[in-house]
Each structure stands twice: as C-alpha cells, then as structure tokens.
Amino acid sequence: MNIEHVRDYTLSLNGVTEDQPFGDDNITFRVEGKIFLCLWLGTGNYNVDNDSLRFACKLTPERNEELRELYKNITPAFHWNKKHWSDVYFEQMEPDFVMGIIRESYGVIVGKMKKKTPATTQ
Template sequence: MDRHQVHQYFMSKPEATVSQPFGEGVDVYKVKNKMFATLALGKKMGDVESQLWRINLKCDPDEAHALRDIFSSVLPGYHMNKRLWNTVLLDGSIPSTEVARMIDNSYLLVVKKMPKKAQASLLLHL
C-alpha cells in the first residue's frame, strides 16, 4: 500500500477523522476522538535516514513483537509507547492485505476500549 491507499483505508473506517494536532506533516487518524493511527513522511529513525512514508498502529503487545520479528519494516512505535504501538514503513515489502489487517486490528483495539454503546454503533458498520 502507498500513502494514498493507506489514507483511503483509514478514512473508510466508521467515523474516522483526520487532523494534524502535532503540526503539519503528521496526520492523526481518530475514531470518536481516540487515535488509532498516524501517517507521516519518515525522518531519521535510529541511525537510518528514511524518506519513506510510515504509519503508527496500535497493536497487541505479543503480536507487536511477532510482527517486528517477521517484517524488517515493522519497528517499535516511533514517538509512541513501544509496547503497544508499531511503526510500519510503507516500502512495499509487506503485502497490502497484511497492512490492511494491521490497520483493522489497530482500529478494533481502540474501539474495544470504548463504552459498549459507542462500540455497538461502530461495529454495526464493519
């Protein structure tokens, strides 16, 4: 997936919104004011200078580590809680279906922390 496809996929989620609360260049995607993803052009990550687009996605801690072991383009969450968030570099090395699955999981993890009434209204549209 490229950044345009990722943006479209984020916005296809029920009640998804996008804003730039951290400043220009970092799109933050929320559902009912709760962040489920970010999209930004890469900057220096560790010792590597990267001009790749990257997304931050919420993840189950055990799955987060497994994904980092499987895919070299999945890293601990950049500027996020590294236990609960992964950064995914959009370098084309991860199949689109897997990126979509990771996005779906991030969205669902956020929705499942909401009150039951809010969950029900969102899950009806999935």
C-alpha cells in the same frame, strides 16, 4: 500501497476522523477521539532513518512483539510508546497485509470502547 491508499482506506473505516495535532508532517486518525494510527507524510522532524514512508499504529503488546519478530518492516514506533505502538513501513509490504494491520489497530480502540459502554438493562 501508497500514502493516499493508506489514508483513503483508513478513512473508510466506520467513524474515523483525521486531524493534524502534531503539525503538518503527520495525520492522526481517530475513533471517538482516540488515536489508533499516525501517518507520517514524509517531511519534517520524523525522517530519522531514511525516506521510507510509515505509519505508527496501536496494537496489543503481544501482537507488536510478534510482528516485529516476523517482519523487518515493522519496528518499535519512533515517537510513541514502544510497547503499544509500532511503525509500519507500508510501501514495502503487501496491500492486503497493510490493510489488515490498519483494521487490527482500529479494532484495538473500538474493542476498548465497547468494553466501557455500560450494558443496557431491560
């Protein structure tokens, strides 16, 4: 999966917007203003280990631990809360798996929004 596939797939999810609040080397993806994924564009200050492209995504703490134990290409996020965010080196992983992680991260945010919506009364 390449960087354009990640971007296109993420933008295909319902209600997703993108912006660059942290500079030209990252794109953040949001739902209702809440960031769920930050895609590093391969430039700037975030090239800490190597040239492998990655995105940071928000998952539950338990899921982050599980994925980090199972996959060497999923690590604690470089510049995010390491309990809630993981870096995914997507070029080194199967596209279906990467899309599943993106959907899961999206679902974490959407799930929280649904819980905050007051129940309607009839």
